[in-house]
Amino acid sequence: MIPFLNATNHALFIYYLVCNLIYLVTLIVAFKTSAAHQRRLESWRLRWIQQSPLTAPISILVPAHNEESSIRVGINNLLDLDYPEFEVIVINDGSEDRTLAVLQEEFDLRPARAVYVQEVQSAPVRGLYRSGRDPRLLVIDKEAGGSKADAVNAGLNAATSPYVCVVDSDSVLEKDSLLRIMLPVMSDPERVVGVGGIVRVLNGSEIEGRQLRRVRLPRKGIEIIQVIEYLRAFLIGREGWAQGNMLLIISGAFGLFRTDLIRAIGGYRSRAIGEDFDLVLRLHRHLRDKGMDYRIQFVPDPVCWTEVPSDMRSLARQRARWQKGLLDALWPNRDMLFRRRYGRIGWLALPYLWVFELLAPVIELGGMVTILLAAWLGVLSEHFFIQFMLYGYAFATMISIGSVLQEEITYKRYNDSLDVFKLVSFCFLEHFPYRQIHLFWRLQGLWQYFRGDVSWRPMKRQGLQSSEM
């Protein structure tokens, strides 16, 4: 028993070291990449994209299920974006509330015809409507497909542009977001097939009319911790992985893809739980199978603001769902692991996700059990244990503060010094006790998946409230 515990504890030690090393490398890469991106932006004028006759049109796909509280502000915000040519396709996915009615009132919807070809699978369409107020707006009313993926697929069938941008209906995009997300495409349209933008926490900020007026930190601690999580995930994680063309997640709240490629892989997998991750993974597989030279990029400045859960129950559901989504996407693609054809995706990115994301809660729980057992049996050095915990805490906090620093150096959306002070303070709270609670939610997600519970439970939301509308 004791040799086993010793071996387990050693393995756990190495696991933590490797994990921290990866975090450190991504942090350094992200710092470097952001600095280069900032400099590069100086040579770009967004006006050029707006004026160029070669700028590709975009179809913005907005799946909406029971979004009566936010759809009005959300869609007005999209129609107000700066971009030379785009259409907005809202997919009302069998809403049981007044989503369609609100759209009808606000945008003067009229039954319309659009070229709708069922190229990818989705639930039956009940009707197509075009706005009398703004012909760029098309609304697809369809039967509930039970997933966001199904709704986006319907939008994909009606999209007429070479690029599609998937946006959540409860999100707010900054006015130049489309221009910015198209920068990598405009620089290299032959190779760039997908681009992810940054998603930030909307809670606490003020919306006026159709735009975000003032960025503030949310009030609740649970929301502030999510701000740090988002900063770390986007400004460090995605920035770092994208640098090596190993970006596997483009957020479902704001991502741009080449339409023909998404159709070629059959659109979103209708039954996928984490449809955004699943899509990017299949896209990588498809392009590598075809031997194509491609890039999936992340751009940190086209900002999408989205509402995050503000109560523990909703957050627990969301995180359990994310964990289920991760397993649901990784398992069918397990054959990509360590295969030469899939290059760094199969050798680095996927193993990382398996070991340090999917299995992390299990390993951490196992670690806790063996450490406690070792302590009980008296084979654990108390000194070492405390030191190791201290190290883990200090290092994880350093990465979190690093993401706040990255935000400060580059994009600096939180101008108020008090906001930054709060952010840094919460970096110290994030890894104890929040991390342990988070671990429990993730385990719950895995347990639910194995029990076959893949149902989607709605999140409690405030909705987008504009001070003018």
Added chain:
Amino acid sequence: MGSIFNKLLTLGPSVFVVKAIIAAIVGDILFVASILVRRAYRKRYFRKLDERVSWVRRNWESLLSGEIPFEAWRWNSFDRGIIEQLVLDRFETGDPKESARLLRFLRESGLVEKRIFEARHHHGWRRWRALVALGRTRAPEGVPALAEALRDRKLENRQAALRGLGQMGSPKAAEEILAWMVEAGPRMASLPVQNALINCSRECPQILLPYLEQADAPVREILARVMGEVATPSLEGDLIGLAGDELPELRAAAARAMSSAQPHHAVEVLTELSRDPVWFVRLRAVVALGKLRNALATPAILEALTDANRLIRMRAGEALVAQPGEMAPIFARATAQRDRYGLYAYFAALENAGLRPKLEVELQQDRTMTEPERSELLQVLANGKLSDLPTATDFADGILPVARG
């Protein structure tokens, strides 16, 4: 009581972890300190910047006229940066008279010379910065320095040089880009090259012709797209030649460019191209036919309405709806083709343009058709789909004899 370091040293095997803890804590402190220092620095920096910008704005005219000697600010990099930035920003929004005045100031103050020197002699980011600024000055004397940078080993610098040349918007800059492309092949993604060339060759598109004829296929494809955007009616003869090229991209570009040609010449070529085996050539041809806004183009667009490709059907529908003259005869012809996909595309375009009521009124008021014909067409319009009643082909044939010819 021994020092803390002595205590740490006695920890034995766990000393590695202790080191790691110290490193992590130092990292935490450093990061927090960086945030604080940066905030403090930025506060100071922006205060100074505001102060100097305000001074520059107050003395703007004196600075531009040289009343305040250039030497008074040229050697101060902070002031020089502010003045250059403000001048370049105004350059982009100013009228031609103001731009000429600003360019004169940039020359007289030596800022253009300085940037040219930096663009030629510096490396890496410093060269890149000089190239960006030089491009924004639009000073023709900067073209050779920018052209040299097209051969830089760093992609970033090549891109900055290309954008700079694009901003110049002069045939001379276009010539430099073309010479570089022929010499090295397209060493960059096509879109930035095309954007730059469109800006530079707009005034003188014939500059592209020799390269379009002689360059290698990849370069010709890039240039063809540019030609599609900048062609003028005077190039009609050359475009007809390109319409028969073996490269589909060139045929598509010729189709795009033909939309600016004389309709009676263009329709024949575009009709031919609208039957091309390659879908995007047909698409470009149909869009161009629509842009001609001429009744001569109607039969070819109607034919395109039955194309197997949905994008082409959509564009054909849009083109038909935008055709000048009465809509009823065109609708009758579209119905007579008995192609439900095509008719669907036509209805989609009609509804998107909000012209359905107008068509209905036209059908009701048309005196040239018989009552059964009118009734059938109204029924099709109301149902949005084809009925099983006899077609209106005869009626349509009678209405559009010229167009069909």
